[in-house]
Amino acid sequence: MFNAEKFINQTIESLNKEIKGKALIAFSGGIDSTVCAVLANRAIKEDLIAVHVDTGYMRKDESKNVKKLMDKLNLNYRFIDASKEYYKELKGITDPEEKRKIIGEKFIRIFEKVAKQEKIKYLVQGTIAPDWIESGGQLRDTIKSHHNVGGLPKDMNLKLVEPLRDLYKDEVREIAKALKIDCSERQSFPGPGLAVRIIGEATAERAEIIRKACFIVEDEIEKAVKNKKMSIPWQYFAVLLPIKSVGVHGDRRAYGYVISIRSVESLDAMTCNYSNIPHEILDKISTRITNTLKDKVNRVVYDITNKPPGTVEWE
């Protein structure tokens, strides 16, 4: 059986030996990066610098909560609000691949800047076994580019340290428990964040809309789960479609965006079924979205595509 205490002690000791100088960690607030940061912080103290970038495409209150968590964990951190810069660089960009590329590259440039300023030599990453082992047998690089913001670049000349590399999620959870880390496990979230949940141009206005819509979807589904109306889906979120559809506002016709709700059950790594959310709940979500985003959104659809032929995210 996995011994969390033993793993913690051994890892702190070996990190202490391995890291000679300052190290950087990209801190997302997820369980993997949090556990990893705490271990490295115990090993090398303030020589570990946690960096969190608010890209402007984070979920509701996400960056605020990450900041609180870094404070609570007593990490030496840099909190960088780059949202305005991101919105500016993504102005006019509609191609999904180009969007991802710009977001990833900007992320790297921010990291490079911190690394240079702080004379950093090591990069700590919370990679766990499922991140690089995939049933489909894909190459590791391909997978990482899906999950991280383009990964971190090889040409940064940082030595990569991955203390959780051989662990599975359950083991990471055991370590978190042993370390008394209280970090809520939110559903997995794509590296480029809400930007890939805005089809087409990812403007600040649209980011604000989709942030609210995603929150409503999470909130209503979690309430329904709590009230035993449905079981918790594997992933559930909203997508903004940049089509203007006609609606009724009082007596007049008005054009607004369309929000699509996506919720899936994972069967295995490669296939999913869309969730059979009761209509009662769907109706509630739809009404709350159009009521909350009155002047911006007048139509809500529910994605009823399985994977294949659809993917989980739209872009």
Next chain:
Amino acid sequence: MFNAEKFINQTIESLNKEIKGKALIAFSGGIDSTVCAVLANRAIKEDLIAVHVDTGYMRKDESKNVKKLMDKLNLNYRFIDASKEYYKELKGITDPEEKRKIIGEKFIRIFEKVAKQEKIKYLVQGTIAPDWIESGGQLRDTIKSHHNVGGLPKDMNLKLVEPLRDLYKDEVREIAKALKIDCSERQSFPGPGLAVRIIGEATAERAEIIRKACFIVEDEIEKAVKNKKMSIPWQYFAVLLPIKSVGVHGDRRAYGYVISIRSVESLDAMTCNYSNIPHEILDKISTRITNTLKDKVNRVVYDITNKPPGTVEWE
């Protein structure tokens, strides 16, 4: 009680007196225009010219069936396939109002041409009472522009004849029965046809896609109704969204259109609820659409918007 036989005889007689020369009727194959055409044909024989225009935005087999019906009813008719011209005129047009306007005007021009060639003096229309009486108290012109292809123009200088003007739908059905007209009553269909079910540019390729998708929606819902899985909705159809969303084709990523399914229950003239179609049926429709339109469509959504704030049609 309404006496169909009496109404038929009186109407034939009065049409015979009223119409001095040739008359035109726009023949859609719907129960109103069919009953109206049969009555006028009995009154003035081949002096009634039925005109059917295939705009390229008709439902699957619709124009073919209309032609068969006109043959069976022994009408003197002109069947005009204008689909290629329509696609050409709508090239590059994305604005919903402009699309409607172009479609309506083209329809009028086709009618004008026939009227001129045939030296026609009368226009017979199957207008019934609910077409001009509306609970909302709107003006007739406004309503007509919703239901007909822009209506027919006043400046055509044709005398308008509306023999069914005082009737309600049930009475029209009684007359159809008395006249032994076997015309299936399809759900109501917007004047500009499938063009308003293609958001953005209504190309020939997209018309072909949405025609197939609408047919699948009708077919699966009608099967489900027959199998007592659900009750018949008020309106049910598909809409093509011109966004390309990512999907999986074998091992590779592929971008395809999104199809939205719309199905509503009418509460009164002004408000609707979206239909609570069982997920089993939604899943079946979604899979059949992506299987049938494999290379074109990889995502299907279900519209869960009530009216208000959404309208029934999207444009």
